[in-house]
Amino acid sequence: MNGGLHYMLSCSECGKPIPLLLEKIALAFQTLDIHNKEREFVAAVCDHCRRIEIYDLEKTKPNPPVGQVASLPETSEWVYLGSLECEDNTCKPRPPLFAKRNPATSPVEWKAYVDTWKWDGLVCPNRHPIPMPD
Ligand SMILES: [Zn+2]
Numbered sequence: 506m507n508g509g510l511h512y513m514l515s516c517s518e519c520g521k522p523i524p525l526l527l528e529k530i531a532l533a534f535q536t537l538d539i540h541n542k543e544r545e546f547v548a549a550v551c552d553h554c555r556r557i558e559i560y561d562l563e564k565t566k567p568n569p570p571v572g573q574v575a576s577l578p579e580t581s582e583w584v585y586l587g588s589l590e591c592e593d594n595t596c597k598p599r600p601p602l603f604a605k606r607n608p609a610t611s612p613v614e615w616k617a618y619v620d621t622w623k624w625d626g627l628v629c630p631n632r633h634p635i636p637m638p639d
Pocket residue numbers: 516517518519520521551552553554555556
């Protein structure tokens with residue numbers, strides 16, 4: 506693990522840190538074809554309380570007034586998993602979803618972890634409900 510610059514989100518429910526590597530966010534936006542002129546939203550799962558929330562990176566940019574970027578000695582284990590889909594399939598942007606996944610996690614352990622995520626009340630940036638995927 507090489508470390509690097511991370512967005513230090515904090516969970517909207519319990520306040521625990523959710524560090525996302527900037528490079529991984531950039532790569533996810535590239536994969537999803539999300540461009541700079543669009544608002545940048547990411548969805549992240551808190552490893553502590555398991556709340557999924559969508560965060561607006563505009564509000565956490567390293568520029569004043571808030572400095573939310575930190576250089577960490579090790580890369581965080583939050584990884585890009587795919588995009589969240591709301592009930593309107595024409596809706597954009599589709600926020601990339603990040604969750605903490607240790608490379609040693611087995612598929613069974615991973616599924617058990619995913620089953621604990623809290624989806625209730627989750628809405629996309631355009632306020633459409635996001636159902637829990639099957
Ligand atoms: Zn939390």
